[in-house]
Amino acid sequence: MAFDYAEFSAAFPWFFPVAAFFIGACVGSFLNVVIYRLPKEESIVTPGSHCACGQPVQWRDNIPILSWMILRGRARCCGRAFSFRYPFVELLTAALFVACWLKFTPLVAVCGWIFVSCLIAATFIDLDHMIIPDVFTIGLGVFGVLLSCLVPALHGQQGDFFLVDSLRAGAASLQGLLIGSGVVLWIALIAEAILRKEAMGFGDVKFVGAIGAFCGWQGAVFTVFGGAIVGTVWFAIAFIVEKATGRRAAVAPPSETPEGEAAPLAFGAHVPFGPMLAIAGALYFLLLRDATLRWFAEIAVLF
Structure with missing residues (x-):
């Protein structure tokens, strides 16, 4: 039976x-x-x-x-x-x-398990060491493309022909990887030219690409700007707690000088951006995908 x-x-x-x-x-x-x-x-x-x-x-x-x-x-x-x-x-x-x-359906849920597990590991490693190992950037990106081909429903492809769905999902994943990493790379280069110093680590560039492999280019773009919002809220809470208690807030992200020494949380200090990107990526994947896709569709109609 x-x-x-x-x-x-x-x-x-x-x-x-x-x-x-x-x-x-x-x-x-x-x-x-x-x-x-x-x-x-x-x-x-x-x-x-x-x-x-x-x-x-x-x-x-x-x-x-x-x-x-x-x-x-x-x-x-x-x-x-x-x-x-x-x-x-x-x-x-x-x-x-x-x-x-x-x-999600069971197969997409298992893909989600792999995705969120890597987000969690990358988050806490970045908080501890201000690095994101390649296994959670390049490795996750490649694995995201392969999973997308094997489970087309990960990118909403659920037609009658698996091969066609697989090619479409793989293309969407690859597009997300390339556009996601490309957007962050350009932001980093422009910010570096303006500020005259490194504004974002290359690990963050690769990390957004990996998120795009699972979430598509819309998810990658959402992650970049959503991560900035998450970071702003995080810093605001840390500053408020610090001002109220007179000491560094336990919720504050680690911060250091460009030379790698511990520094107060302030403008110009280096902070890990990976956790903010991971939170935004998880929010998109689990909660905000449909709303974000509708928003992008409405914007496309205007043009």
């Missing part, structure tokens, strides 16, 4: 969202390893998870989200506190996995 997804989902509507949450939490746990080890050029496979004191983490202390709560944020072996970021990344990944599952 063949498995009927629609029938099973109708009978047990909670099953797949719950499964998506658990899968997302486990992936989030793996992302914590990637975020910590990848910038150090360490293996993300071996050795297994271990405490800062060197002791391996037992399986019962490595259950996503739950173990941190049971242990109250401290290692069982030595009592060291470990960051709230670990369960936060797991919970965030789980929540976004559920959102993808509820929003």
Whole structure:
């Protein structure tokens, strides 16, 4: 007897969202390893998870989200506190996995899982090191084009002929990659000419291209300007909190001088733009795609 997804989902509507949450939490746990080890050029496979004191983490202390709560944020072996970021990344990944599952068809949702996982990893690596590794820029962009060809519905192509849909979706993905990276590159070059200094890292250029591979050129353009809005709001909140408390806000993004030294959050300081781009890209992918496409269609009619 063949498995009927629609029938099973109708009978047990909670099953797949719950499964998506658990899968997302486990992936989030793996992302914590990637975020910590990848910038150090360490293996993300071996050795297994271990405490800062060197002791391996037992399986019962490595259950996503739950173990941190049971242990109250401290290692069982030595009592060291470990960051709230670990369960936060797991919970965030789980929540976004559920959102993808509820929003899209299963195949597109799985593509979304890959996309948001890379956005999360790139975000926290950029916050820690002010770099976005090529695996989340060039690698993600290439993978986005390949996935678009295999799952044309990722770009809204759902006709009767798979080959035609695949070519159209692949072209839309490639267009998003090239236009997205090209727009940011020109913005960076113009800003650099005006300010007489580097205004945006090349990693951001490649990152927008990778987002465009999953979201199309409209999503890439939205990400550039949406990321600027996210950054403006983020900085405004940080400044308000800093003025109210008299010390640097915990929510403030890291900032440094052009020479790489820590600096106050102010005009001219270098800040990671990747997190802002990632937030805007996720908003477009999960919530604002349809509204943005309608807006671009209305603009096209005027011309």
